[in-house]
Amino acid sequence: MRWACILFPQLALDAVLRTRADSDAPLVLLSGPTQRRVLQTMNSAARELGLRPGQSLTAAQAITNTFAMAEYDPAEIERWHQFLAAWAYRFSSHVSLHYPRAVLMEVQSSYSLFGPWPRFESLLRKELTELGFQHRIVVAPNAAAARALVNCHDGLAVDEAQLQKMLAQHPVDRLGLERSAAIAFSRMGIRNLEQILRLPRDSIARRFSKEVLMHIDTLLGARQLALACYAPPDYFDSRIELNFEVESHQALLFPLRRLTADLAAYLAGRDSGVQRFTLHMEHRDREDTLLPIGLLNTEREATMLFELVRGRLEQVQLPEPVLALRLIARDLPVFVPERRELFSERAHQSLPWEQLRERLRARLGDDAVTGLHIQADHRPERAWQTSNEIAQVASPTNQRLRPAWLLDEPVISEFAGSQILAGPERIESGWWDGGDIRRDYYLLRTQSGQLAWAYRPVGDSGPLMLHGWFA
Amino acid sequence: MGAVVALDALLDQRRIWKGRHTSTPRSGYPTGNAGLDAMLPSGGWPLAALSEILLQAEGTGELRLLWPTLARLTQAGETVVLVAPPHVPFAPAWHAAGIDLRHLMIVNAQGAEALWAAEQCLRTGCNGAVLCWPQRADDRSMRRLQVAAETGQTLAFAYRPAEEAVNPSPAALRLLLESATSQLRVLKCRGGIAPAAPLPFVAWH
Numbered sequence: 227m228r229w230a231c232i233l234f235p236q237l238a239l240d241a242v243l244r245t246r247a248d249s250d251a252p253l254v255l256l257s258g259p260t261q262r263r264v265l266q267t268m269n270s271a272a273r274e275l276g277l278r279p280g281q282s283l284t285a286a287q288a289i290t291n292t293f294a295m296a297e298y299d300p301a302e303i304e305r306w307h308q309f310l311a312a313w314a315y316r317f318s319s320h321v322s323l324h325y326p327r328a329v330l331m332e333v334q335s336s337y338s339l340f341g342p343w344p345r346f347e348s349l350l351r352k353e354l355t356e357l358g359f360q361h362r363i364v365v366a367p368n369a370a371a372a373r374a375l376v377n378c379h380d381g382l383a384v385d386e387a388q389l390q391k392m393l394a395q396h397p398v399d400r401l402g403l404e405r406s407a408a409i410a411f412s413r414m415g416i417r418n419l420e421q422i423l424r425l426p427r428d429s430i431a432r433r434f435s436k437e438v439l440m441h442i443d444t445l446l447g448a449r450q451l452a453l454a455c456y457a458p459p460d461y462f463d464s465r466i467e468l469n470f471e472v473e474s475h476q477a478l479l480f481p482l483r484r485l486t487a488d489l490a491a492y493l494a495g496r497d498s499g500v501q502r503f504t505l506h507m508e509h510r511d512r513e514d515t516l517l518p519i520g521l522l523n524t525e526r527e528a529t530m531l532f533e534l535v536r537g538r539l540e541q542v543q544l545p546e547p548v549l550a551l552r553l554i555a556r557d558l559p560v561f562v563p564e565r566r567e568l569f570s571e572r573a574h575q576s577l578p579w580e581q582l583r584e585r586l587r588a589r590l591g592d593d594a595v596t597g598l599h600i601q602a603d604h605r606p607e608r609a610w611q612t613s614n615e616i617a618q619v620a621s622p623t624n625q626r627l628r629p630a631w632l633l634d635e636p637v638i639s640e641f642a643g644s645q646i647l648a649g650p651e652r653i654e655s656g657w658w659d660g661g662d663i664r665r666d667y668y669l670l671r672t673q674s675g676q677l678a679w680a681y682r683p684v685g686d687s688g689p690l691m692l693h694g695w696f697a
Numbered sequence: 698m699g700a701v702v703a704l705d706a707l708l709d710q711r712r713i714w715k716g717r718h719t720s721t722p723r724s725g726y727p728t729g730n731a732g733l734d735a736m737l738p739s740g741g742w743p744l745a746a747l748s749e750i751l752l753q754a755e756g757t758g759e760l761r762l763l764w765p766t767l768a769r770l771t772q773a774g775e776t777v778v779l780v781a782p783p784h785v786p787f788a789p790a791w792h793a794a795g796i797d798l799r800h801l802m803i804v805n806a807q808g809a810e811a812l813w814a815a816e817q818c819l820r821t822g823c824n825g826a827v828l829c830w831p832q833r834a835d836d837r838s839m840r841r842l843q844v845a846a847e848t849g850q851t852l853a854f855a856y857r858p859a860e861e862a863v864n865p866s867p868a869a870l871r872l873l874l875e876s877a878t879s880q881l882r883v884l885k886c887r888g889g890i891a892p893a894a895p896l897p898f899v900a901w902h
Contacts, residue, residue, distance in 0.1 A: 579776055579823045586804055586814055594805050594814075598798050600788040610788035612803060630760045630791065631784035675876030676756035694787060695756030 228334035228343075231372035232350070233362045234310070237327050239269050241306040242296045244358035245466045247480050252293035256283060266298040296469070303327075309464075309488065311456040313357070316495040317350065322369070322453040328376070330369045330453065343383055357491065370444040370451050374402050386447070393445060394420035401445065407438045419445075462492050462503075462555040471510075471547035475540055478507075478548060482539070483532050485553045490528035499524030499561030505535060506552040507544065514552075517542055520592060523580045524559050530581060537588025604655040605663055606632055606693065626651065627669070629679040629694030636691040639680065643673040652684065669696070726852060729765025732896050733881065737870065738889030742766065746869035746887070747843040747853040751862050755783070757876035758898060759856060761794075766852070767826060768795035775825025778818045780804045781811035783830050800825075812838050815845075815853075822849030830856045840867040874898065 234240065243249045252272035258264040263283035275290045286293075310329050314321045317340060320332035333346065340346040347363060354361045362380040366372035367389055375382055375392060377400040384392050396419050398411045410433075416422055422430070422442065431439055443449040466481040482505075493500055501524050505517040517538055525531060583595050596612035603609050610632070627648070649668035656662045664684040671677055677696035682688065725741030728734055734741050742748055752759050767777050777800060779786060792798055806814045815829040819842065827846075831838065839855070846853035855868065862873055862884060871884040881898035883891045 582817065582821045582823055583802075585817060590804070590806050590810055590814060596803050596805070598786060598788050598791070598801050598803060600792055600798065606787070610785065628787055628790040628793065629756075630787060630794075631755065631782075632787040633784055672754075672756075674754050675879060676754045677758075678756055695784070697756050697758065697760040 227332055228365050229369040229372045230331050230333045230365045231328055231376045233328045233376045234359055236360055238298055238303050239267055240359045245481055254293055255296055255298035257298040312458050312492050312495050315458055321456040323456055324453050325373050368447045374445055407434050458496055462489055464488050465550055465552040467550040473547045481551050486531040487528045490526055493526040498558040499526045500555045501559055502557040503555035507548045508550040509546040512546050524561050526561055534584055534588050604653055630697040631695040633693055636693045638689050639692040641670055641690055644670045647671055736883055736892050736896055738886055742852055743869040745847050745850040747846050748870040749855050749866055749868040751857055751859045751873045753859040753876045757874050759874055764794040770825035771797035771800040776800050776802055778802045778824050778827045780815040780829040781806050816841055819845035819849045819851045819853050822851055824851055826852040828854045843867045
């Protein structure tokens, strides 16, 4: 077993920064009651301004006022922690959130899929950087050692033989011991684990609580650490609060791109696709504006999801400025990759028809693209049907000559000088379902050479009704 | 007088001007109408280009002209898209013409949106043929369609009223259906001079 520990040194900051277009601007996170706001953490740009964690907000504002502020929200951090576990679940089936701000994953069993560790590691780093999270990664034979080593190292991979040596040099205050025990050790003049191991074991057991020895045994792999495995949730729900009121679509696109990318990462982790999801736009004094998005096929590609939402978003009239965006996807069917020929006949850069169809539907409306089917009925109005489903091909009711175009509504026409080429053909049907028709159809050639299909109701001597063209 | 020189070899060297234009390679997509194929310099519908069909009136065989082509495309599994057709395509008749309705798609759009949709369908190149009925399309939008057809390597057909014949068009092929006399006239064809004699086109058998 090889456990990778990915530590997120500034998870709370990254969670806020990734929703902002300018990630280099000074930003501080505030906590504490309204009367005494305290700077919880800040990014490096804010640190350069002289701001420090633990300062009060008034003290910070006395120094400078050129920084942005956001709330330090533990619930939000927990949510991002869960999100990162969902992301890690793509790479390993054993993911644990045992330690705060860190994700543990068993990687050795994934080597055959993602390549040897250096390649695997660069893949993880690339994706985390794209998602916008700072990180440190260490691989060790057991989870506790990986967590301890990531305190001091980044990009380290140790096996069983090296583990003893690496841990021996590890400073005591970074071992993950209880704070009181770590202080006691350092006051005893003990700086690293090697010195602890030289102490008689029974005296440590007498002087310290039993957790200290247990922790050291766990680090060295002599004792197993029981980890609760992460189980992914069954639906996707993500929300981005905007830091000002947004009135235009353009400004919504950046957070939207984040949301769809998160959705795609989540879907890839579950190996599912999405067919139906809803974008909520939250307003101050109004119900949320809902933008339901229904696709004909399951999809999970980030850019495509973004394009689809964008196409529909551009048509929405916003009644009020938007405060927050929320994307909820509950319907997550299994993703079936589209079958493609290995040697495509059309070699040029052709987009699959499904993507084109979604693009057209996104702009023109959900009913814009339809197929055409035959229905077994003698009445011309009911002999065809448009729908999206690929239905069984019904064979036409008869093989008589029928026009290529059917008018939506029959129109009264004067066919002066027309010549009757065929007819009358009587169509009489539908007495059972209320759509009763009794008509005599004629095939006519008009003076200008057009071929028309027209009828006269049976028993009527009025003008002919034009119903179609033989085009 | 020395060696005997083969005439073919001389011709192949292209040193002799022959006066008559050598026929361009017949690379077009067969129209299904032998008489029309013979008239067109490409031997069929120009590939990856826009073909314009000008009508004097509806119901004069304008779809009958394309049906053999569409039937062949759909039976080969290629998608054919109708962008904003003027009327309902009557499914039994299309089926009887041999068109596989599973590969026939209809896009409902209006005005400028229809042009956009046609351009998208052409540009993406996942369709076998795209039929459109541009309303009040100017030279600029026709050129867009032509460029999109080239980009996507797709057969494009545009139906327009016969009055447009006087306006220039970027289409590679322009056909005029003369309904009163049941004739098909080639107004313009890329790669050759348009034949002067019209083709008798019997819409009705």
